[in-house]
Amino acid sequence: MRMQNPIIKKRRLGTIAALLFAAAASAGIISQSAAAEKTPARFSGPKFAQALKTLRSVEPNGVDNAAAAQAWGDVAAAGAAQLPTVLAAIDEAGPLGANWLSAAVQTIADRQLKQGDKLPAAELEAFVLDKQHAPRGRRLAFEWLVRADNTAADRLTPGFLFDPSPELRRDAVARLIAEGDKLVKPRTKGVHKGVGRDDRGPQESPEVAQKVYDKALSGAVDLDQVKKLKTELEKLGEKVDLPLHFGFVTRWKVIGPFDNTGEKGFDVVYPPEKAIELDAEYEGKPLEGKARQVKWIDFETQDDYGIVDLNAAVGKANGVAAYAWAEFNSPSEQPAELRLGRDNANKMWLNGKVIHEQRVYHSGADMDQFIGRGQLRKGKNTILVKVLQNEQKEEWAQTWGFQLRVCDATGVAIKPQTAAENSPSNVKK
């Protein structure tokens, strides 16, 4: 016997009135707004609001799962007219609560469609276009909107190029890439013949394709799309500066190695963590039993992805730690994400405050793997990174380094003011 969620089963009888109104609205018998007005109070009153609040604030470790399940039943029993309300609850939800709410949205919308009724397309579109809502909620709304309105994707996607939702933005970039690809596609053999025939796309010149790709690049934040655009633009003779595009910090002051024998160095407060004195020398990890001093050196990476190879910078070693320090001149006070990638234990400070740390070694590396969040001041900010190498002997465990970029929550690089702009001689008196 098929079992149903007892909460949904219990509520199902009680939602018949709401469903009848929704069905009547979709049949044009009564307007949607009238349907919303006639929605049972329990889907708009304090109890419903409390259920949404319960889901928004679901705690870690499953401690309030029983209450969340009860609240979920209450919310998921609502009609399609409540979709914008449930979607809006995602705005203030944590990652756990967002999932509970998303599941409720999907259940409500799926039920509506399976009953043969329509989704509230106008309301969903308004929700998608309101950038005050959380990106995830807007993306979820869009995914249901396109099922309700098959013109929505074509109408709205071009406008997502600079959207705060990375997923909506990605769709816009993808469309421009496809458009550019068509413009550079070689002509089919035999279609155009004659003297001086060129083999470019059937419509336009490469200059148009370049403009389309440039436009796409201006909005692209995903690595695969940026790589594709770089490839195509460089074929057309335009160089793409990846570190500039992604916001990788490429110029550092680096010092090391300090001792990390037995992985104990993570908790040791070496001098750079107390103060940055660029002319100072400190006792580093002994080399072949002999004491050695370490001092700050300049290191600029030429890597397209901003990777700083500490083996190259301070010498290959195991059981060691190094620090990298940089200044970042922000054009304004603003929230920022410092996104770090590599597979060594690491710690990050922004303006002297720890914003991220993790102790695991050699567990894979990826761009944007670790994110530290903080507030940039207008003007000078300081970034300090501690990167530790352990004593594993495997060949794949010998990488020691990192990459770091400064961006906003969408992944768009925050461009620093250049040193020239910040030069005292340029300051207006």
Add this chain to the structure above:
Amino acid sequence: MNSQVVLLRRVLPAIVAGACLSFACGTDWLQFRGNDGTGVAPDANLPVAWGKKESVDKNDLGENIAWRADLPGRGVSGPIVVGGKVIVTSTSGVKHDRLHVLAFDVASGKLLWERQFWATGRTLCHPTSSVAAPTPASDGESIFAFYSSNDLVCLDLDGNLKWFRGLGYDSPTAANDVGMAASPLVVGKTVVVQVENKGDSFAAGLDTATGETRWRLAREQSMNWTSPAVLRGKQPADDAVLLQSPGVLSALRPETGDLLWSYATGCSIIPSLTTDKGLVYLPASGLTALKPSDRPGSHVEVAWSEAKLGPGSSSPVVYDGKVYVINGAPALTCADAKTGKVLWRLRLSGKFWATPVLAGDHLYCVNDQGLAQVVELGEQGKIAAENDFGEPVLGTPAVADGAIYFRGDSHLFKIASER
């Protein structure tokens, strides 16, 4: 109504359910390697060959392919079958952080429902693997979908959310360099997850009804991709959960996590143990068979250990006195389950991640390129048929109600003689 008929109607389902516990029952395949985690469906009568087209109809997928369903994104998990539905997990998104649970109608292959969730833990994994690597599990009423991000979703059979746990959110450092892969295990009212890694390494038992943690045990901080298994006792109250870890095999009480016994030995970290008639066949020192021990202070002892039987990446299968192992060569080796003596070997082709399943007199072995090599078992094994899905297949297939289900990179296939 006649009271005896009423009684029979109440008792009979329980009898049938009990009979189904030992092997994959006709209609359901509830978790990785089936209901008891053995990968065996001895009564199943499945096609050996499929895919050869007999008509020019473009909708005809070929002989014995009942249907083929499109899947979103990627996944290497195996399918399960419950309540007339085939359940599959998948992930999508540029960061593989969209987690999908899909339910297909067994008869038609129609998508009945799909639910998506956002990963709360790490989604970094090797390109060969996927965030949708663990095979989901079911207790017949709920679906427990687990992901490499350590998100665990519980849905009823209609896709209604019962609960959600972001175990990766609770433990952000719980991750392996190529992704996590251990499938969840349901024993009684507890769903067990094994999250062993170099960060926050643990195993946990969660209440199937609420997702609340019944128990959580710290484990060795080391990479491990094996799945927990059940060792059936004489009655359900005696069932034990077996956790295979790099340095030890542990037997726990499912509802409390209390340690019943442990056996220290170096174990493989990819192929998982299997059990048969109270013996544990453990990928350790090749393959080691452990039997209950009467010796004071020992719960198990070595029945035999054979270095030649070390499995590659897929797990061993044991049935009817024989143990079957695919190694890295790849060769399928058949050995005597009582002694470990090798009886025959058969050369296969390709690399195997999916554990083979035994159905009837055949062993269905599918390599990672999607070539299913069906081996006829007997005094000597021989390849009865080779069937090419044309796309990678890394998940262990499911067998239910006269059909076998394969999850390819892009499609879910139902193979059955009757459509």
